[in-house]
Amino acid sequence: MLLYIPNKLISTKKEIIQKHKHINDVHIDKEDSDLRTLINRLVCLNEKDIKREAFALENNAIDSIAAYIPVNYYNVDMSNLFAIFTYRAEKRFFEILYNAWQDHFRNNECNAFIYHWLNNNDEIFGSILDISLKEEYRKMLIRGDVIQGFGEYVKDNINKTDKQLKEILEPWKLSYGRSLLWEMKFLLYTYCPRKYYFMISKEELLSFVKQYYVKKDGSFKKFVVNFVTELKLVELEKYDDIGNYLLGAIGNPGTPEFFDFFGDTSEKIVTKYTDWINRLIIDDVFENDERSLFWREFRFKSVTKYDRSNSVVMDMGKYYVTEFLGRAMGPMYFYKKDIFDEKVKKWFVNRDNKQLRSALFNHEDYYFIRQEHKKPYGNEYYWQGQVADILQRYNMTRRISD
Structure with missing residues (x-):
């Protein structure tokens, strides 16, 4: 899947929007001088003039206001526009707002306005979407993450009803080509x-x-x-x-x-x-050998491979266990955390395999236990049993339970 959006895909998206264009989709252009003039005039109105102006405006002006509210291209104080929309609110204008909002659903100021506006507009909301969706919609608006809100709604419905994504989102009337539906799918x-x-x-x-x-x-x-x-x-x-x-x-x-x-x-x-x-x-690191089968059953804070010394260190919290990689293997060394961190860990970084083997072997006062991979005749899993006993006896770690 592509990590960028090519021009062809952009044009395809525009074609989809045009093909599925809703009767109450209204496009506004940021560079439209008439739109800028209208918005700038309305935001400068005195409070006492807002209601009179709201009812004096032509429907196409209210169309533009409804489409503008989610975008606020000119970064103006939206109070007057919110008031005008509230005075003139009806099905058509809310549908325009709702369609435009689907491209700008991260506008928290718009989300807060719709959240409060819905308090007293059940009839208008119910004329567009099922009224049972209102509280779910308000919850999404106020939480600050609409996608997450829709995600939880979808997940809950999938688990309860076994419906597919398309069926679950259908009642929300999300428009093809709008960002919200695209992101919900993505x-x-x-x-x-x-x-x-x-x-x-x-x-x-x-x-x-x-x-x-x-x-x-x-x-x-x-x-x-x-x-x-x-x-x-x-x-x-x-x-x-x-x-x-x-x-x-x-x-x-x-x-x-x-x-x-x-x-x-x-x-x-x-x-x-x-x-x-x-x-x-x-x-x-163990290339799925017998050590891999053993160690993968236990829980570690981390597992770190050191390339220069061709070794691995497994952190169990209060203890560390080390292994040499490759077919030659070599003994395991168990260390208490404080000694390993202070005196031993640096060797794994700055020494090669031969030097590290020598350093660990010759510092008996550092390691807690030295354990070889012994396999006496007739007992293929001898060393595994010994190491498992060490891990349990000193409460170093425990087995992972799936």
């Missing part, structure tokens, strides 16, 4: 229930994820949180390409970038995400 994977992730190819879903990241508008984080919330760990593990992309974009678990990204996200979601990414790293 951002579907930031709020959808789990079954929708299985209805799209992994390649296409990844293309959406990359676009969310490029947008830098919060949609990327919303996708991550929703994706991890909806899917089980065993299901997340089937999305290696997406996991690797997230690892590069967010950073390794345990890093400052990682914590900055997740911020106030619930601990449950962060833990599941961390388990997923750590398993991805473990499978990659």
